[in-house]
Amino acid sequence: MLGMRRMIGPAVKDIIERENEKVLFVTADTGRYFAYDDLLRTCPEHVVDVGIAEQNLIGASAGLQSEGFNVFAVTYATFLTARALEQIRVNLGYMGMGVKLLGEAGGMADGNFSMTHMALEDFSNARNIPNMTVISPADGMELVKTLVALSHMEGPAYMRITGRFPIPVIYKEDYDFQIGKAVTLREGKDITMISNGTLLGEVLKAAEMLATQGIDCKVINLHTVKPLDTEALRAVAGYKLVVTAEEHMLYGGLGSALAEFYAQEPARPRMLMLSVGTEYPKAQEYDDLLKACGLDAESMANRIVEEIQKL
Amino acid sequence: MKSREELEAMARRIRLSIAQMTWQSGLKGAHLGGSMSVTDILAVLYGEILHYDVQNPLSPERDRLILSKAHAAVALYAALHEAGFLSKDDIDHALQGDSPYFEHPKMDPTHGIEFSGGSLGQGLSLGMGTALGLKMKGNTAAKVYVILGDGECDEGQIWEAAAAVPHFGLTNVTVIVDDNGLQFDGRKEDILKAGDPAARWASLGYDVCTVNGHDVEAVRAVLLRETEKPRVIIAKTVKGKGVSFAENDVTWHTGRLTDELYQEAIRDINHD
Numbered sequence: 001m002l003g004m005r006r007m008i009g010p011a012v013k014d015i016i017e018r019e020n021e022k023v024l025f026v027t028a029d030t031g032r033y034f035a036y037d038d039l040l041r042t043c044p045e046h047v048v049d050v051g052i053a054e055q056n057l058i059g060a061s062a063g064l065q066s067e068g069f070n071v072f073a074v075t076y077a078t079f080l081t082a083r084a085l086e087q088i089r090v091n092l093g094y095m096g097m098g099v100k101l102l103g104e105a106g107g108m109a110d111g112n113f114s115m116t117h118m119a120l121e122d123f124s125n126a127r128n129i130p131n132m133t134v135i136s137p138a139d140g141m142e143l144v145k146t147l148v149a150l151s152h153m154e155g156p157a158y159m160r161i162t163g164r165f166p167i168p169v170i171y172k173e174d175y176d177f178q179i180g181k182a183v184t185l186r187e188g189k190d191i192t193m194i195s196n197g198t199l200l201g202e203v204l205k206a207a208e209m210l211a212t213q214g215i216d217c218k219v220i221n222l223h224t225v226k227p228l229d230t231e232a233l234r235a236v237a238g239y240k241l242v243v244t245a246e247e248h249m250l251y252g253g254l255g256s257a258l259a260e261f262y263a264q265e266p267a268r269p270r271m272l273m274l275s276v277g278t279e280y281p282k283a284q285e286y287d288d289l290l291k292a293c294g295l296d297a298e299s300m301a302n303r304i305v306e307e308i309q310k311l
Numbered sequence: 312m313k314s315r316e317e318l319e320a321m322a323r324r325i326r327l328s329i330a331q332m333t334w335q336s337g338l339k340g341a342h343l344g345g346s347m348s349v350t351d352i353l354a355v356l357y358g359e360i361l362h363y364d365v366q367n368p369l370s371p372e373r374d375r376l377i378l379s380k381a382h383a384a385v386a387l388y389a390a391l392h393e394a395g396f397l398s399k400d401d402i403d404h405a406l407q408g409d410s411p412y413f414e415h416p417k418m419d420p421t422h423g424i425e426f427s428g429g430s431l432g433q434g435l436s437l438g439m440g441t442a443l444g445l446k447m448k449g450n451t452a453a454k455v456y457v458i459l460g461d462g463e464c465d466e467g468q469i470w471e472a473a474a475a476v477p478h479f480g481l482t483n484v485t486v487i488v489d490d491n492g493l494q495f496d497g498r499k500e501d502i503l504k505a506g507d508p509a510a511r512w513a514s515l516g517y518d519v520c521t522v523n524g525h526d527v528e529a530v531r532a533v534l535l536r537e538t539e540k541p542r543v544i545i546a547k548t549v550k551g552k553g554v555s556f557a558e559n560d561v562t563w564h565t566g567r568l569t570d571e572l573y574q575e576a577i578r579d580i581n582h583d
Contacts, residue, residue: 045447048479053471056436060475063440066426067448086430087468091437095418095427 003165004143004198005104009036011144012072016046020070020151024048028057028075033104054079058087062097070098070151076110077103077119077160085125092156093129100150101126106136106160106197107247108276108290114283119160120276124252126158127226133157133179134226136197138170142223145177153179160197162247164286168201170221180224182232188218191304192236192269195245196223196254202290203245205297210304217304225254228261237262240311242269243304245295250275272307274300313359318527321393322354323580326553328389328402330576333568336406340567341414343557345460346386348491348524348548349378353390355530356456365395368421372452375425375441379434380460380489382565384416387424396423432466435459435486439472442481451483458487462494465503476541477516484541485534486517489524491550495564512543524548553583 009025016023016039025031025039026048040047048064050057054075061073073080080103081088091097103119104110110117126134133155137143143161150157170185177183185200186207195203200221207217218239220232236242242262244255255273262268276293290296294303313321326347333341357363361374378387388405391397397412405412411419415429426437438457445453459469476484488508492499499505513519518538522529524546533544550564551557554576557566568576 048443050471050475051478053468053475055432055468056439056471056475059433059436059468059472060440060443062426063437063442064444064447065440066437067441067444069444069447087433087436090427090430090433 004140004161004163004167005033006035007140007143008034008074008102008161009039011147013039013043015147015151016043019148022068022070023151024064024069024071026050026057026061026064026071026073028052028054028079030075030104034074054084055087058084058091058099061099062091062095065097065099070100072100072102074102075104076117077106077122078117081119081122081125081158088129092132096131096155098153098155100156101158102161103158104161106162107199108281109162109164109286111281111284111286111289115280118281120247120249120280121252122158122160123225123246123248123254124256127252127257129156131155132226133224135179135224136160136162137223138197138200138221139167141171142177146223149177149179163198167198170200180227180229182229183221183223184218185221186217186219188216190216190239191241191243191308192218192220192239193243193245194220194222194254194258196221196225197247199245199247199295202295202297202300206300206304209297209301213305215305215308222254225257228257230261233258233261234265237265237267237269239269241272241304241308243272243274245274245300247295248275250278270311272304274303315528318354318358318531321358322351322527323583325350325354325386325389325393326580327577328392329385330554330568330573330580332385332388332402332405333566334573335403336567338567339406340565341385341406342382342565343554344493344550344560344563345380345489345491346383347552347554347557348550349380349383349386349458349489350552351525351527352458352487352489352530352546353386355527355534357390357394359531360534361456363394363423368396368423371450374454374456375438376456376458377425377434377438378416378428378458380431380458380463381415381428381434384412384414387416388412391423394423431460431463432468435469435472435476438484439475439479439481442476442484443479445483446481453483455484456487457484458489461488461490461492461499461505461508464488464505464508473512474515481541482539486541486543488543488545489548490545491548493550493559493561493564497561509545517541517543519543519545521545521547525552553580555579
């Protein structure tokens with residue numbers, strides 16, 4: 001099993017050869033990071049590297065898109081969605097250019113490089129762009145399914161790539177992936193945990209731990225943060241606790257998106273929002289960062305038990 | 312080929328439309344200074360250089376003009392009216408009420424507006440991507456023209472894109488810098504020194520020439536000059552050109568025209 005980012009190059013090559021020859025891989029000097037070598041060798045005319053220049057990456061991608069290409073703009077998640085946010089607003093939001101942003105090191109995957117390489121506001125920033133679809137796939141299979149779906153989609157989108165090698169396998173068999181359609185990974189009747197990306201590996205472990213303590217936990221993969229699967233969210237509004245877990249700052253991410261939704265609903269659940277919090281984490285290895293932020297399975301399970309005791 | 316007088320008459324009509332739109336915008340005003348400085352360049356482009364077809368505005372063969380210094384929108388609207396993309400009615404209602412022609416142009420390729428603008432520094436990236444797309448498609452007919460302001464060249468993104476154009480061999484790109492020497496807070500030289508812009512562009516691989524941006528024949532001559540490199544034309548201009556009270560006056564970056572000032576502007580433009 002490859003890390004998620006190293007699946008991008010081969011997957012894009014496959015998409016160009018089988019699905020959509022209009023697809024371009026446009027990067028800002030991070031091509032090797034996505035294992036683009038084979039893509040570059042076999043389809044060099046589909047690869048554009050603009051150098052370490054993310055603002056130009058977005059504008060150039062929009063120009064290419066306007067000439068009929070389907071552009072995947074690929075680099076670090078935070079350099080896309082934070083550094084080039086203004087360009088994303090104007091080109092993808094305002095002008096509606098259907099560029100697909102693929103952002104690596106979503107969350108804390110490259111946390112040993114420090115907060116500069118963590119994408120902790122990307123859901124928030126991307127969600128606020130009009131008509132922007134926002135997706136965080138859970139594992140390699142879902143990543144490929146997302147890419148294929150994006151290669152045929154009209155509007156702008158942001159795909160967040162998470163996790164460190166080896167990434168957990170969330171799906172053991174094929175399934176029906178649709179943008180905007182949440183997937184129930186585990187049934188349960190007491191509480192519901194909602195997450196996405198590779199963090200679901202920890203979430204599923206936490207659900208197992210809770211089960212040993214008699215807490216029956218449903219787990220939902222809300223791979224699409226925008227648009228929300230409101231039907232799936234309404235279906236769990238009656239649970240005594242809905243827990244969101246995300247590698248993101250507290251404000252503006254997955255938990256916020258759900259809180260915004262439920263706040264305007266007639267029936268709303270009690271929520272517990274597990275996140276990175278409101279301070280930048282210190283540079284550490286990924287697994288240590290998860291623990292430091294209380295996002296490892298054990299910390300999450302303990303925190304949920306505490307919360308349930310308060311109910 | 313149009314005569315000097317014909318191009319100058321077109322530029323005069325554009326200036327009159329700019330003054331009219333600024334006046335009719337009332338208290339809001341408009342970016343008069345930078346619109347008047349770019350007027351002669353737009354007159355030459357739309358009068359003589361650009362390939363476009365109002366009846367078939369989305370033709371793949373059309374030249375793409377990107378006004379990156381998009382605050383000169385009223386100059387673009389006036390030029391698009393000259394070209395036949397916008398009607399007299401469009402001009403009469405621009406900058407008012409719910410007109411789609413407001414202070415910064417909104418993307419509308421069927422009316423000759425290739426991309427939206429307003430946030431400075433972004434047009435050359437769009438031009439670079441467009442030019443690369445054309446090259447990849449084997450479309451050698453369409454050319455890309457990007458108009459920058461000299462103040463706009465403070466933006467870092469300009470130089471990200473500036474390096475990319477020659478790097479990708481985009482000889483279909485012409486960059487025109489409206490070098491009026493003023494920006495919002497004062498003289499370019501006082502706000503942020505740019506070194507030697509001609510040398511800066513040339514070092515990246517452009518064919519660079521400097522021209523009097525108000526001499527329509529000179530502007531036409533440099534635009535018609537054959538070159539095997541992407542081009543940069545540094546057009547020396549006067550902010551507010553043609554309206555005596557606004558010329559070289561930093562306070563006329565934006566401004567509103569009272570009835571009296573509007574009449575004075577019309578007299579100046581007709582007399583010039």
